[in-house]
Amino acid sequence: xxxxxxxxxxxxxxxxxxxxxxxxxxxxxxxxxxxxxxxxxxxxxxxxxxxxxxxxxxxxxxxxxxxxxxxxxxxxxxxxxxxxxxxxxxxxxxxxxxxxxxxxxxxxxxxxxxxxxxxxxxxxxxxxxxxxxxxxxxxxxxxxxxxxxxxxxxxxxxxxxxxxxxxxxxxxxxxxxxxxxxxxxxxxxxxxxxxxxxxxxxxxxxxxxxxxxxxxxxxxxxxxx
Amino acid sequence: xxxxxxxxxxxxxxxxxxxxxxxxxxxxxxxxxxxxxxxxxxxxxxxxxxxxxxxxxxxxxxxxxxxxxxxxxxxxxxxxxxxxxxxxxxxxxxxxxxxxxxxxxxxxxxxxxxxxxxxxxxxxxxxxxxxxxxxxxxxxxxxxxxxxxxxxxxxxxxxxxxxxxxxxxxxxxxxxxxxxxxxxxxxxxxxxxxxxxxxxxxxxxxxxxxxxxxxxxxxxxxxxx
Numbered sequence: 193x194x195x196x197x198x199x200x201x202x203x204x205x206x207x208x209x210x211x212x213x214x215x216x217x218x219x220x221x222x223x224x225x226x227x228x229x230x231x232x233x234x235x236x237x238x239x240x241x242x243x244x245x246x247x248x249x250x251x252x253x254x255x256x257x258x259x260x261x262x263x264x265x266x267x268x269x270x271x272x273x274x275x276x277x278x279x280x281x282x283x284x285x286x287x288x289x290x291x292x293x294x295x296x297x298x299x300x301x302x303x304x305x306x307x308x309x310x311x312x313x314x315x316x317x318x319x320x321x322x323x324x325x326x327x328x329x330x331x332x333x334x335x336x337x338x339x340x341x342x343x344x345x346x347x348x349x350x351x352x353x354x355x356x357x358x359x360x361x362x363x364x365x366x367x368x369x370x371x372x373x374x375x376x377x378x379x380x381x382x383x384x385x386x387x388x389x390x391x392x393x394x395x396x397x398x399x400x401x402x403x404x405x406x407x408x409x410x411x412x413x414x415x416x417x
Numbered sequence: 418x419x420x421x422x423x424x425x426x427x428x429x430x431x432x433x434x435x436x437x438x439x440x441x442x443x444x445x446x447x448x449x450x451x452x453x454x455x456x457x458x459x460x461x462x463x464x465x466x467x468x469x470x471x472x473x474x475x476x477x478x479x480x481x482x483x484x485x486x487x488x489x490x491x492x493x494x495x496x497x498x499x500x501x502x503x504x505x506x507x508x509x510x511x512x513x514x515x516x517x518x519x520x521x522x523x524x525x526x527x528x529x530x531x532x533x534x535x536x537x538x539x540x541x542x543x544x545x546x547x548x549x550x551x552x553x554x555x556x557x558x559x560x561x562x563x564x565x566x567x568x569x570x571x572x573x574x575x576x577x578x579x580x581x582x583x584x585x586x587x588x589x590x591x592x593x594x595x596x597x598x599x600x601x602x603x604x605x606x607x608x609x610x611x612x613x614x615x616x617x618x619x620x621x622x623x624x625x626x627x628x629x630x631x632x633x634x635x636x637x638x639x640x641x642x
Contacts, residue, residue, distance in 0.1 A: 245572050257516065261530075264523035271515050290496050291482065298489035304530040305486075329557045336554060347470050 193272055194254035197222045198265075199242050203320065204228070205312065205374035206262040207249040208408045213266040213285065213370055215406040217273040229320070262374075263300045266367050285367050292362045299360050299368035310340040312375045314382035341382060345389045348372065352391035358398050365402055373399045378408065418497055419479035422447045423490075424467050428545065429453070430537065430599035431487040432474040433633045438491040438510065438595055440631040442498040454545070487599075488525045491592050510592050517587045524585050524593035535566040537600045539607035566607060570614045573597065577616035583623050590627055598624045603633065 196214070198221050200207035214221040226232035226248060234246045243250045243260050250258050251265035259265050270285040287293050314337050317323070317330055326334075351360065360368040377396045379386055386393045399405065421439070423446050425432035439446040451457035451473060459471045468475045468485050475483050476490035484490050495510040512518050539562050542551055551559075576585065585593040602621045604611055611618045624630065 244575060245568075253516065259516075259519055259523055261523040261526040263526050264519050267522050268515065268519035271519070275515065290493070290500065291478065291484075294484055294489050294493035294496070297492050298484055298486040301486040301488050301526070301529050304526050305533065308530065309534055329561060332554045332557060343470075350469060 193219065195222070196220070196269075197224055197252040199224050199226065199248055199250040199252060199258075201226055201228045201233070201248050202409075204248060205315075205378060205408060206308070209262045209371055209374045210249055210251060210265045210269070212374070212406060212408075213269050213367065216285065216365075216370070216402060216404050217269060218404060219269055219273060263304060263367070263371050266370060267300075270367055285365065285370070287362045287364075287366060289362070292366075295361045296366045296368045300371050303368075303371045306340070307344050307372065308375060310337045310344060311379055311382045311384070313337060314341060315375065315378065318383055319381040338383060341379075341384060345376075345379070345384060345386075345392060348376070349389040349391045352395050358395060365399065369395075369399055374408070418444065418501060420447070421445070421494075422449055422477040424449050424451065424475040424477060424483075425473055426451055426453045426458070427634075429473065430540075430603060430633060431533070434487045434596055434599045435474055435476060435490045435494070437599070437631060437633075438494050438592065441510065441590075441595070441627060441629050442494060443629060444494055444498060488529060488592070488596050491595060492525075495592055510590065510595070512587045512589075512591060514587070517591075520586045521591045521593045525596050528593075528596045531565070532569050532597065533600060535562045535569060536604055536607045536609070538562060539566060540600065540603065543608055544606040563608060566604075566609060570601075570604070570609060570611075570617060573601070574614040574616045577620050583620060590624065594620075594624055599633070 196219065198207065198210055198214075200210075200223055202225055211221060211223070226238065228248070232238065233243075233248050239246055242252075242258060245260065247260065249262050249265060250260050251268065252258050253268070259268060267286070274284045274286060287296060314334070317326055317334070323334075352358070357363045359365055360372065373396065375382070376386075376392060377399070386396070400407075421444065423432065423435055423439075425435075425448055427450055436446060436448070451463065453473070457463065458468075458473050464471055467477075467483060470485065472485065474487050474490060475485050476493065477483050478493070484493060492511070499509045499511060512521060539559070542548070542555055542559070548559075577583070582588045584590055585597065598621065600607070601611075601617060602624070611621070625632075
């Protein structure tokens with residue numbers, strides 16, 4: 193596989209998804225860190241050389257290919273690994289069955305459209321910026337996002353409680369689990385107590401027990417718990 | 418292929434994506450319509466029989482499988498069609514090359530996380546509900562969503578202006594084009610004038626010229642233009 197560089201901010205669990213996918217698949221990944229809070233993803237150099245949209249994560253593949261969007265980067269790693277691997281010992285993270293594959297993507301799109309915009313956004317507002325620092329436009333959205341976040345967790349909990357194998361799709365861990373795990377296992381940063389969603393909590397422990405799992409830690413003084 | 422039923426509201430361009438994908442691939446699709454505005458996706462029957470999350474579209478595959486998320490449904494149709502087709506005359510809509518495939522998904526995740534939450538949401542607020550009917554929480558978000566929507570269109574326009582073949586990814590139309598086209602070609606419903614983004618406008622015309630294209634029309638008195 194080509195040399196891979198993850199352009200990231202360690203504060204972001206969207207970036208962590210990619211690191212976790214790479215770890216589970218034993219794919220080496222170089223990390224280059226930028227601080228969103230310091231505006232380091234909006235500098236002329238970043239916009240010119242990494243992403244004109246000014247967001248991270250971006251997975252750099254070889255010298256000149258830059259792939260934005262966390263879930264697409266996870267997909268790239270898992271698909272490349274599965275096609276290039278001579279070993280059957282690594283998990284593939286993408287089901288072979290077309291319907292299960294579509295269901296995996298369904299959860300991944302749900303994660304971006306329903307989960308991330310509520311639960312990850314609340315984490316950024318309440319945990320990173322701090323509630324007292326929110327402007328009025330953000331402040332009035334908090335209650336709605338808490339309500340929507342609870343609906344997301346209810347839906348995940350109901351699905352997992354009925355899941356035969358304890359994963360979102362099929363018999364094994366897939367990218368759906370990894371992408372949903374990222375902001376779910378730190379949902380307390382967003383103001384949610386996972387004790388209220390026991391099937392989600394149990395599933396989080398299941399993900400943490402997977403071979404080669406790496407925890408989400410960040411290095412900017414906000415703490416890693 | 419199994420019998421397919423699209424549970425939809427004709428007002429939704431997320432639903433249209435799936436109809437357009439099916440049309441381009443000549444896949445028969447039965448439509449069952451519900452009115453979001455009348456709460457028909459929140460009835461006990463809908464929650465029990467179609468989706469516990471209470472949202473459309475949902476693609477029903479055979480008798481008992483229900484696949485939510487528009488982009489995942491498009492993926493399912495395109496992948497099934499490509500694996501079951503004996504003909505090479507239909508477009509496949511999914512590139513063979515792994516990197517192009519990942520780039521297609523990158524645009525599809527971008528569509529859900531950046532485009533849909535701004536441009537489609539503005540359409541629902543301004544065109545469907547009407548600006549005078551917005552509550553305060555929504556009203557204060559309009560300016561931010563207009564700004565974000567412009568950034569999305571700028572980014573798409575720059576990408577298309579540099580695209581060698583006029584599509585988002587590779588040499589042919591892919592699901593990235595279909596998913597982005599849905600709410601882009603009716604961006605005037607969201608308050609955007611596509612004259613400001615000529616490469617986007619040209620690309621919309623290109624999509625409309627694809628064989629078997631079907632226009633987005635809806636049947637609820639809001640008009641289809």
